[in-house]
Amino acid sequence: PMTDDLAFLPIRFDGSRSAHCFSGSQLQDSILIFLAVPGAPPMPMSVLGTDSIASVKLRIQRFKGFVVTKQRLVLDGHELARNNCPVKDYGLADGNVLHLVIRLADLRVINIETASGKKFQFQVDQSRNVKYLKSKLAVEGDEDLDSLEDDDKLEYDGEVLEDHQLIADISNKDDAVIHLFIRKPAKVRTQQVDKDTVVTVDNPQKKENLQNESVVVTPAKPAGGKPAPIEPIVVNRKAKLSSEVMKMIDSAIAGLENGYTPVMSAEGSGGVYFMQDSSGQKNVAVFKPIDEEPMAENNPRGHPLSTDGEGMKRGTRVGEGALREVAAYILDHAVGDRESGHGVGFSGVPPTALVRSLHRGKSFKFGSLQMFMENDGSCEDMGPRAFPVKEVHKIAVLDIRLANADRHAGNILVSKEEGATCKLIPIDHGYCLPEKFEDCTFEWLYWPQARERFSDETIAYIESLDAEEDIKLLRFHGWELSSSCARVLRISTMLLKKGAARGLTPYDIGRILCRETVNRDSVIEDIIQEAEDAVLPGTSENLFLETVSEIIDRHLLGHCPRHPPQGT
Numbered sequence: 001p002m003t004d005d006l007a008f009l010p011i012r013f014d015g016s017r018s019a020h021c022f023s024g025s026q027l028q029d030s031i032l033i034f035l036a037v038p039g040a041p042p043m044p045m046s047v048l049g050t051d052s053i054a055s056v057k058l059r060i061q062r063f064k065g066f067v068v069t070k071q072r073l074v075l076d077g078h079e080l081a082r083n084n085c086p087v088k089d090y091g092l093a094d095g096n097v098l099h100l101v102i103r104l105a106d107l108r109v110i111n112i113e114t115a116s117g118k119k120f121q122f123q124v125d126q127s128r129n130v131k132y133l134k135s136k137l138a139v140e141g142d143e144d145l146d147s148l149e150d151d152d153k154l155e156y157d158g159e160v161l162e163d164h165q166l167i168a169d170i171s172n173k174d175d176a177v178i179h180l181f182i183r184k185p186a187k188v189r190t191q192q193v194d195k196d197t198v199v200t201v202d203n204p205q206k207k208e209n210l211q212n213e214s215v216v217v218t219p220a221k222p223a224g225g226k227p228a229p230i231e232p233i234v235v236n237r238k239a240k241l242s243s244e245v246m247k248m249i250d251s252a253i254a255g256l257e258n259g260y261t262p263v264m265s266a267e268g269s270g271g272v273y274f275m276q277d278s279s280g281q282k283n284v285a286v287f288k289p290i291d292e293e294p295m296a297e298n299n300p301r302g303h304p305l306s307t308d309g310e311g312m313k314r315g316t317r318v319g320e321g322a323l324r325e326v327a328a329y330i331l332d333h334a335v336g337d338r339e340s341g342h343g344v345g346f347s348g349v350p351p352t353a354l355v356r357s358l359h360r361g362k363s364f365k366f367g368s369l370q371m372f373m374e375n376d377g378s379c380e381d382m383g384p385r386a387f388p389v390k391e392v393h394k395i396a397v398l399d400i401r402l403a404n405a406d407r408h409a410g411n412i413l414v415s416k417e418e419g420a421t422c423k424l425i426p427i428d429h430g431y432c433l434p435e436k437f438e439d440c441t442f443e444w445l446y447w448p449q450a451r452e453r454f455s456d457e458t459i460a461y462i463e464s465l466d467a468e469e470d471i472k473l474l475r476f477h478g479w480e481l482s483s484s485c486a487r488v489l490r491i492s493t494m495l496l497k498k499g500a501a502r503g504l505t506p507y508d509i510g511r512i513l514c515r516e517t518v519n520r521d522s523v524i525e526d527i528i529q530e531a532e533d534a535v536l537p538g539t540s541e542n543l544f545l546e547t548v549s550e551i552i553d554r555h556l557l558g559h560c561p562r563h564p565p566q567g568t
């Protein structure tokens with residue numbers, strides 16, 4: 001609405017003066033940008049270069065009503081994630097379009113009937129338009145819709161709906177039935193080879209990340225029978241799925257078979273669906289389809305499409321979120337147990353698997369399926385004071401090892417156990433194991449617990465870690481890490497081990513991995529640069545890592561731990 005648009009503009013202007021009357025420095029610092037909210041035309045907004053991201057979000061909250069913590073601001077496909085950072089550090093300039101992505105959806109249920117009488121149900125954000133609904137249908141409709149063309153129409157009450165019309169404006173009645181004709185492009189190619197389905201996940205940017213570019217789905221039902229509604233994707237038949245994963249899949253199948261359709265989560269930046277058990281009373285799993293990740297083709301939250309295949313965080317790929325979710329679970333070994341088949345590991349990543357799942361009762365989608373963990377909210381809802389040191393440290397160890405680029409407070413669930421102690425549950429690992437350290441951020445970095453030393457038990461666990469074994473383990477499960485992701489894992493594991501051995505705290509180590517400001521490289525980035533400058537072109541990876549190791553040692557020598565290392 002007009003009033004909202006106007007509210008953005010004059011906020012910096014004194015009513016009696018025009019913009020031209022601004023005093024020198026303020027005028028120079030003022031930047032006119034456009035804020036793009038899904039389903040509405042971009043609106044002008046004037047900010048100062050010195051404004052922090054948090055203050056821009058606060059203004060958006062004041063004028064648009066979206067709570068600060070539920071906003072993600074995206075410029076050129078990358079999130080402006082640091083709330084304390086001035087906008088000028090992100091290089092925001094006149095005319096830039098800032099995309100607002102709301103992590104909280106305003107969902108609307110829509111019933112759709114095809115010409116041949118088939119019925120579908122969708123949940124769509126009210127702020128999306130008809131064009132978006134069509135693109136969703138194009139992917140999620142069934143084979144009947146295959147032969148239909150792009151210009152097929154959606155109709156409501158005998159009226160043809162225009163592409164730009166908002167879902168909110170179509171009808172006020174909740175039971176709106178929209179008649180449609182639409183085509184269905186393929187997203188993931190499947191091919192029948194003997195009794196198996198060979199699936200190629202379409203990710204043109206970085207195919208080498210999936211072994212042989214294809215994945216074998218083992219049919220859970222005998223050949224000729226109906227496919228199971230959820231099937232784990234198993235690349236290596238020798239890799240056993242943990243019993244927790246199998247149990248979770250079985251209960252989610254029971255829920256689907258009893259007719260309980262997965263419910264879309266109101267929270268999250270991508271498509272996140274809660275699957276129920278056979279009673280329909282309890283959430284048992286969380287399904288995140290590959291094609292609905294932030295910046296992927298069918299993202300339901302209004303994320304702009306990625307233009308170059310890079311994900312919302314630097315050094316990650318759109319379409320690989322599910323692999324990273326599974327990798328985080330696989331690499332979260334239980335103490336003393338590196339093999340597959342473990343339940344919950346040292347850091348408590350919920351059991352997670354790559355699956356093909358029936359979506360909305362008709363088409364299949366690929367994605368990650370994670371055990372639903374009962375919780376009392378996330379760290380976004382409470383201060384960190386009540387969290388036990390051990391709980392914070394287990395998250396810190398995970399984030400440092402995996403160079404997690406998305407550890408915000410909403411991605412740590414809190415469960416209050418009996419006796420009121422809090423357990424922390426790390427979720428959402430779609431942006432771990434990046435190709436570079438640039439976007440590493442750790443919510444816990446400034447929590448007091450991060451300044452405590454690791455316990456002996458944690459130090460023993462850290463000592464047992466081995467990046468080479470981890471890379472092999474992922475390969476065994478079918479994910480061949482790209483050389484740059486493997487390098488990041490090797491260096492972060494090396495730093496964690498060296499730091500812990502010297503008595504450094506999670507804060508000390510985390511500060512080496514995270515940039516202090518957006519535009520200043522982190523210590524680890526400087527160390528890598530120094531090593532790159534020191535070695536000759538064509539040097540082996542091993543020699544390069546030795547060089548990194550020496551530079552880290554030198555850096556840590558100059559680092560004075562808060563307490564002397566143990567045993568010295």
Ligand SMILES: Nc1ncnc2c1ncn2[C@@H]1O[C@H](COP(=O)(O)OP(=O)(O)OP(=O)(O)O)[C@@H](O)[C@H]1O
Pocket residue numbers: 103265267268269270271272286350370371372373374375406410411413427428430
């Ligand atoms: N394993 C889980 N158990 C219980 N709840 C979960 C689990 N995974 C996700 N959720 C719930 O779903 C919401 C969205 O999930 P998630 O954070 O993984 O999504 P996302 O799209 O990657 O988004 P974002 O990082 O922007 O929040 C979470 O805030 C949480 O409430």
